[in-house]
Amino acid sequence: MAYTLEQLRGFVAVADELHFGRAAVRLKMTQPPLSRQIQKLERAVGAQLLVRDNRRVNLTAAGRVFLTEARRLLALADAAPDLARRVSSGTSGVVRIGFTAASTYGILGELLNELGRQLPDVDVDLVEMVTREQVAALANREIDLGLARPPFDRDTFDSRLLHREPMLVAVPAGHRLLGLDRDATADDVVGEPVVMHSPTKARYFYDLIAGVVPIPQEDIVHSVSQVLTMLWLVAAGRGIAFVPASATRLRIEGVGFVRLATPVPEPAELHLLWVRESGNPALRRVLEVLDGYP
CATH class of the missing domain: 3.40.190.10 (Periplasmic binding protein-like II)
Known part of the structure; x- marks a missing residue:
């Protein structure tokens, strides 16, 4: 049997107040349905979480352990809608970047610093690979963005000149x-x-x-x-x-x-390279930040 978020919230309220009546007031409900929630939760968990009598409520050893996890689950549930909105807008998420070894000698570190300043909630995963490997990884959706050398298949990829040097x-x-x-x-x-x-x-x-x-x-x-x-x-x-x-x-x-x-x-060129049909919202934001960079 699975438990619900409402049962977890009821349990946390009782654990905080150590009193069913006060917990029910806090949750804007009456005490009998709160008691039933806790009973259902204990059956779902398969362990007694609270010891109660007419005067007091205490947590069992299992209840103390479960309380920590219940708080964590509720925090994740409360944060999930905001995280989903940020991922959808591209302000959060993960962008996987492939790079040539030579790009680390100059521009890669500066580029990552710029992304860190403007998109602090976007995680960047780095993968070192030569251009040929980057092209294959982009096509297979194993990376989102490449720092690669031309030429490229213009039908499959979009690119932007990032750096040129002698x-x-x-x-x-x-x-x-x-x-x-x-x-x-x-x-x-x-x-x-x-x-x-x-x-x-x-x-x-x-x-x-x-x-x-x-x-x-x-x-x-x-x-x-x-x-x-x-x-x-x-x-x-x-x-x-x-x-x-x-x-x-x-x-x-x-x-x-x-x-x-x-x-x-300055014949040596380094380009940003990405698949035209990428569905990663964070990639769009990264490209916006790097538009015209450096």
């Missing part, structure tokens, strides 16, 4: 390229061993660099997917690497940077 050449300390008084060109890196972006897991950067600096396959000493790994390999003297400018924030000892000459001054 590309740099990361070189070991003391490298000859650090002596240049200009941006590095394709001619400057001919014959250099290169730590290259993976053509599968980091396709965006792979294609971007290939369009600016044609690199013979024999010059590629390693292919990796994460910028941080590239910088550690550069610091170890394994070769040079092409990285977004935000990578300088990592401050890896033994690595210097030279700007890479490209047709576009």
